[in-house]
Amino acid sequence: MSIRILYFAGLRERLGAAGEDFALSPGLDTVGALRRRLCERGGAWEALAEGRSLRMAVNQRMADAGAALRDGDEVAFFPPVTGG
Amino acid sequence: MSIRILYFAGLRERLGAAGEDFALSPGLDTVGALRRRLCERGGAWEALAEGRSLRMAVNQRMADAGAALRDGDEVAFFPPVTGG
């Protein structure tokens, strides 16, 4: 059970990582739970803390914290978008 | 005391005239009065009757029936516009 996580823009720079493969442990079954787990790494990862304005996507669609995670999913965290 | 009158589009075709010079008689001092006078010519000129949907301009600005007429004015009558 593993997923691919991607980070973009300011968040990517802050974490010093564009993405990672991540093994899903039992009980870690939503985007919100994943976000909390990543935040617990501390240091730069606190950029993922709940109060921070971040957007999330699962399989390239915008998702909220309750979105379910499944094996092979592509999950992305990024700041509010500023295109156009 | 004379003015220039112009007719456009469907009205021009109906009257068979693109315009005319017109001598202002005393008391004929508004666009509305001019319109009534022209209508009194009868026949095709009844296209200028009050109930007909027509627009009026004095010196190339939209005007209403109360607009005053002065020597040398350019007055125009035409159907509602359909450009764009």
Next chain:
Amino acid sequence: MPVRVQREDFDVGAEIGALTRGATDVGAVASFVGLVRDTNDGSGVSEMTLEHYPGMTERALEEIVAQARGRWRVADLLVIHRYGRLLPGERIVLVVVTGAHRGEAFAACEFVMDYLKTRAPFWKKETTAAGSRWVEAREADDEAAARWDAQRPGG
């Protein structure tokens, strides 16, 4: 000149390019192109002739542009309107509005079109299989223009 009334066609890309060239404070360009349709009120249209009132046309369009400038913060406005004989698919009118932000550029562009439709002295005569006829003014155009009167400037 923000207003051009002409028989000739125009080049949309070139006009937008000329309006924005060197204007690096401009972030938004809203534009509208009106084309001759090959049908109207259920009849096929084979060609169209646009009559206008020379002099008043330019004056009316300039007045509309001035009103748009009074309502919204825009950098530049351009209106080109053709007259004469036009075939289906041909361009009739171009409105371009540039500004710092898109909301005001969009609003000003739509305002100019709505006012132009009810206030600029142009008349369309179209040729169908049944002969030629003057196009009737549309109530929907009066309503579109009236919307703006109900809004406060800047709205």
Next chain:
Amino acid sequence: MPVRVQREDFDVGAEIGALTRGATDVGAVASFVGLVRDTNDGSGVSEMTLEHYPGMTERALEEIVAQARGRWRVADLLVIHRYGRLLPGERIVLVVVTGAHRGEAFAACEFVMDYLKTRAPFWKKETTAAGSRWVEAREADDEAAARWDAQRPGG
């Protein structure tokens, strides 16, 4: 393809021309071009880099185009958005909407821009005299997008 995400510039006139060529039932073409401004939040901007999320970008834009089609009767929609390094004055985005009537073309074009601004995964990093910084999302953009949610489809 109604959606293109590319590093290269685009030709506004050519794109509008391609979308309307032969489409003689189209009377209205509303379009928007977004450009890089040389100032933002009071600082001079010397260049900008647009990052995006390949794959999701296209998907998000296609979703927005589909929503616009569901709300308004339009003939064709085109969205082109660039990424990579851009200088002030350069084109970033193009939205073109064609249809029979102008009201729906204008509305759909503005809707696509408002949704794109808040839903398509692009991020701007700008270079100023003080260094480079990520552009902050604007509350005004959220409000512009929220307007459409309050309106019934077709409104």
